Amino acid sequence: MANQQDPPSHGINDLTKQAQVVVVMVPLPAQGHLNQLLQLSRLILSHNIPVHYVGATTHNRQAKQRVHGWDPNAAANIHFHDIEIPPFHCPPPDPKAKIKFPSHLQPVFNASSQLTEPVSMLLRALSCKARKVIVIHDSLMGSVIEEARFLSNAESYTFHSVSAFAISLYEWEQEGKLIEENELFPRDTPSLEGCFTDEFADFVDCHYSKYQKFNTGCVYNTCKLVESAYLDFLEKETIKEGIKHWALGPFNPVTIPERSESSKKQHFCLEWLDKQAKNTVIYVSFGTTTTFDDEQIKELAIGLRESKKKFIWVLRDGDKGDVFNGEERRAELPKGYENSVDGIGLVVRDWAPQLEILAHPATGGFMSHCGWNSCMESISMGVPIAAWPMHSDQPRNTVLITEVLKIGIVVKDWAQRDEIVTSKIVGSAVNRLMASTEGDEMRKRAAEMGESVRGSVAEGGVSRMEMESFIAHITR
Ligand SMILES: *[C@@H]1O[C@H](CO)[C@@H](O)[C@H](O)[C@H]1NC(C)=O
Numbered sequence: 001m002a003n004q005q006d007p008p009s010h011g012i013n014d015l016t017k018q019a020q021v022v023v024v025m026v027p028l029p030a031q032g033h034l035n036q037l038l039q040l041s042r043l044i045l046s047h048n049i050p051v052h053y054v055g056a057t058t059h060n061r062q063a064k065q066r067v068h069g070w071d072p073n074a075a076a077n078i079h080f081h082d083i084e085i086p087p088f089h090c091p092p093p094d095p096k097a098k099i100k101f102p103s104h105l106q107p108v109f110n111a112s113s114q115l116t117e118p119v120s121m122l123l124r125a126l127s128c129k130a131r132k133v134i135v136i137h138d139s140l141m142g143s144v145i146e147e148a149r150f151l152s153n154a155e156s157y158t159f160h161s162v163s164a165f166a167i168s169l170y171e172w173e174q175e176g177k178l179i180e181e182n183e184l185f186p187r188d189t190p191s192l193e194g195c196f197t198d199e200f201a202d203f204v205d206c207h208y209s210k211y212q213k214f215n216t217g218c219v220y221n222t223c224k225l226v227e228s229a230y231l232d233f234l235e236k237e238t239i240k241e242g243i244k245h246w247a248l249g250p251f252n253p254v255t256i257p258e259r260s261e262s263s264k265k266q267h268f269c270l271e272w273l274d275k276q277a278k279n280t281v282i283y284v285s286f287g288t289t290t291t292f293d294d295e296q297i298k299e300l301a302i303g304l305r306e307s308k309k310k311f312i313w314v315l316r317d318g319d320k321g322d323v324f325n326g327e328e329r330r331a332e333l334p335k336g337y338e339n340s341v342d343g344i345g346l347v348v349r350d351w352a353p354q355l356e357i358l359a360h361p362a363t364g365g366f367m368s369h370c371g372w373n374s375c376m377e378s379i380s381m382g383v384p385i386a387a388w389p390m391h392s393d394q395p396r397n398t399v400l401i402t403e404v405l406k407i408g409i410v411v412k413d414w415a416q417r418d419e420i421v422t423s424k425i426v427g428s429a430v431n432r433l434m435a436s437t438e439g440d441e442m443r444k445r446a447a448e449m450g451e452s453v454r455g456s457v458a459e460g461g462v463s464r465m466e467m468e469s470f471i472a473h474i475t476r
Contacts, residue, residue, distance in 0.1 A: 167230070
């Protein structure tokens with residue numbers, strides 16, 4: 001079972017033709033984006049196509065160090081291009097910021113323009129050697145890969161790091177239309193107010209739309225079984241431009257290698273989960289761009305304890321632009337808290353093996369910010385979500401999870417985003433998800449969806465077929 005997580009390798013016959021095609025991945029330097037393109041690299045490598053993963057040295061290191069479920073250092077045919085960029089400002093997140101968007105990352109987003117020249121050089125070099133150069137770039141890195149337009153044997157594809165739901169809604173609104181005018185979108189889907197800083201909205205304006213027209217197609221970390229209505233919508237929207245769309249997700253592995261065979265030491269929280277009964281633990285984590293202030297941390301801490309449910313809580317600040325640059329704030333818990341939840345809850349301060357935790361039978365719920373990586377990981381492992389959105393696409397992903405897919409409940413109502421979530425709200429949300437008939441029904445639905453999504457990447461499944469169609473297209 002050692003390699004059960006690896007997609008099967010393809011025959012030697014494909015090899016000669018495909019060896020002349022190379023793929024270049026250009027992610028945006030933020031964890032959720034770095035990770036998804038690294039995971040997609042793994043899927044493409046399994047088709048014997050060499051992958052070049054390009055980023056600043058520190059971001060490549062971050063992506064490799066944090067990946068779950070496989071070892072990129074051991075994967076043949078993946079070439080990491082570690083680019084040294086000039087130092088950029090790297091402030092810590094502000095726990096008190098009113099808008100929760102990680103505005104402290106703006107300097108690193110801006111610094112990604114430093115990659116343009118090295119990426120252009122790489123593309124030119126590859127263009128001379130390969131029959132075809134396929135660039136898959138983050139939707140916000142269009143300017144960095146502009147060179148691809150001028151190379152006759154290069155093609156570029158936009159990777160959307162968010163849900164097809166969020167993208168189709170964005171496209172709809174770009175046409176000046178209202179949410180209520182399209183029955184695909186629930187009427188109470190929130191506007192983007194409070195989701196971004198103005199500075200980031202400008203960054204999106206500068207780096208997204210005008211580069212789309214040079215693209216051959218779009219790839220998504222989603223699955224037709226989950227978002228077919230929105231994928232169909234996107235397909236229709238761009239039929240005139242001839243832009244193609246491929247739903248290649250989930251990118252993350254859908255099975256976890258046998259533990260004894262994994263070389264890494266077992267994380268203590270997995271050993272703890274082994275001792276818990278099925279579906280009794282709620283996993284609480286808010287991703288890599290959430291930073292709570294002390295008051296919110298206290299309410300969450302007390303709420304979890306008072307829920308009387310078992311929990312694993314990953315308590316860390318949001319990432320800085322360079323995660324290896326200096327110490328992180330150690331958020332304060334109420335005095336004696338960890339002792340008071342001994343045997344009931346675990347507080348994890350370091351990087352947690354999220355995918356393994358979600359895949360564990362003892363995990364029965366996920367309290368999440370609803371970043372798209374977390375949503376896809378939870379969906380593919382069949383775990384229902386208690387949604388606590390913070391910024392960006394997360395409030396809208398919350399609508400997708402709770403209203404469209406009906407595999408989750410709302411903890412934090414986005415309309416009340418400026419208010420603290422009290423311990424009472426936390427406690428009752430945990431109980432609603434973990435100990436009610438409604439919660440059990442969601443868990444059942446999530447488990448069924450997880451099973452079909454895992455099946456979709458197996459032989460004959462829809463995501464596998466999408467991947468085969470994408471590979472056939474890029475190697476044509
Ligand atoms: C990022 O770049 C924009 C556009 O050049 C500039 O206006 C802004 O001040 C920069 N922000 C930071 C934090 O460097």
